[in-house]
Amino acid sequence: MIDLLFEIGTEEIPASYLAPALNQMKILFAERAKKHRLEMQSLYGTGTPRRLTLFVKGLTDRQESVTEEILGPAASIAFDTAGNPTRAGSGFARSQGVGISDLQIKKTPKGEYCFAIRRIEGRETLHLLPEILTEIIRGISFPKSMKWKGSTLFFARPIRSLLALFGDEVIPVEIHGIPAGRFTSGHPFLSGKRMEVPAADWDWYKQSLNQEKVVVDMDERREILRTKITRLMKPYGAAIDDEGLLDEVTNLVEYPNAIECSFDEEFLDTPGDVIVTAMKAHQRYFPIKKRDGKLSNKFIAVLNRDENNARTAVQGNERVLKARLSDARFFWKEDRKVSLEKRVDDLKNLAFLEKLGNYRDRTDRIVNLSEYLSHRLIAMNQLPIEADALAKRAALLCKADLLTQMVGEFPSLQGIMGREYAEWDGEEPEVAVAIAEHYMPRFAADTIPASKIGAVVGLADKLDTICSCFALRLIPTGSQDPYSLRRHAYGIIRIIEACGFTLDMQEVLFKASSLLPVFQEKPERTHHQTAQDKCVQDIKDFFRDRLFQINIERGHRHDLVNAVLSTGAGCHDIHDFFQRLQALSRVSKESWWPDLVTVVERTFNIGKKASSSGFVEERLFTEPEERKLWDIYKANETSIRNQVGEKRYEDACRAYYEVFARPVHSFFDKVYVNVEDESVRNNRLLLVRTINALYSEKIADLSCMEMSGNKP
Incomplete structure (x- = not known):
């Protein structure tokens, strides 16, 4: 067993590219090792912005030799009646590199056939690695890649060096004129040293780079930063609250260090979300909050330097943030001069989607749909009467902050700034909160709106987006979802589930799509009802797929989810769907569950043969x-x-x-359903189907269940 050390030295790779690239390297190597019959003890990948490193512990030094049996022609074709080889037999032996006498005749289900038995000797691993490592380099994909002039190699950033060692031997691999060697580089500013690596020794490699100011292990680098940042935050009673930001800065540096900086307290009169966004999104700084949760004028910057010249670094970071905050403060002051309400009409200058008007038109649709939803929920006693006016007002103002200078500079603050400006304008608190919440959840792990008004406007906004895209056939395909429709659907499902809203999704989708210009009646043309019907059906199927995937990821059995989705009630009422699924998940653990499945499935299989949808007629009964x-x-x-x-x-x-378990089985045991008399036969089928519908139409279609032999 010999160790392998492979490093791709590059110019600085974007932080978000590192982890996916390293994961691909591990997968690619494992696949190719298996293909070439190479065993290994462990596989580890790590890196810095300037290197991607793969370390393989205990790799076999030679392929395993194998014996292959190659099927040839039938024995009757390979040899004549006298046992002499025919041209077919000789040709087969020659093609496999064996003598005619080495062919073996074996019995198969199709008769006797010739087999060539060939032993393939394993090659030395060192001779296989150049091909494997080259395939790995070419196989890594990035969100965006660079191409060298006249080269077919695509990579995130230019490759500058290759370190490839198998034990103490250099692997003879070359990529576009860059040969592999045994050298690696220290920190470009704190070291600048080029080091010779004697062998594929992970500990030596790691410690030597540490001495040259490069912490190559990502996990170690992250924990060093966590410790330093936590120590700087501790006096203020603060702690790291953004693991994603910590991961990002970990992959921005090779020598992890952190410094405390500050900004003028006068900037604290700007909303805290603005300051935090300016710090995190633009500069990757960690804001420090006081023990009471309020923002302080302190922040932490991560450095790719040591403590020397720390004062210069502090001054530089403070100067950069001051410029950002000065702009933000100016925007905050200027934007408040025009109220959100006065900005609404100007949304007509902001395009939405082709054929679907502008954001003023979209705002009208959201208002209309919010009113429709609130009326439905008020009628179900799920919203107070006053929620109608609040939802309409929040819907009217929800997109107005897109025209502010602040959101233009910090797009991630849309909605959040709408809340701030609404509060400044004196809008109702519920309206201001709903403006911020209607974008939620912004991502998979985000929270849903805490207020019912925010939930209603959020549903209207997301439904309009989904209906608009489906109307224009901008439907997600495979991994492509440019308008984040899956995220919007997931948000709708989560909001309805958490709020317990009772909504008929088919009615809601017809209402939302009817508001779109492409489905509205116009004097000069007829309304294309068929197109709208197809659009709504496609969206319903889309939601059905989302519900299936969501619940599979939550650990529900796929056949149980299908059973609940396939019933007559389906997922028209999403909240009801979840109630039925949870109930059946509990019932499926009961001892009588297999009997219930059998009764429902048996009545379904027989009842589906009924030739009409009529009613059961007692006068046609002939059996007790x-x-x-x-x-x-x-x-x-x-x-x-x-x-x-x-x-x-x-x-x-x-x-x-x-009620039905025993009577149904007794009925099937004693009554012959498929009698010759058509009216009696169909009446019995209708009886069975009626009994099945009592369960299957409103609860679940248990004919979808896979019981693995547990049915009685």
């Missing part, structure tokens, strides 16, 4: 079991429907099982 089953249905239908209507799905499942 079918009359008994019908009487049981009539006696229990109302109570089970009431349980379903009251969302008592577990009680409904148990009641259905207790």
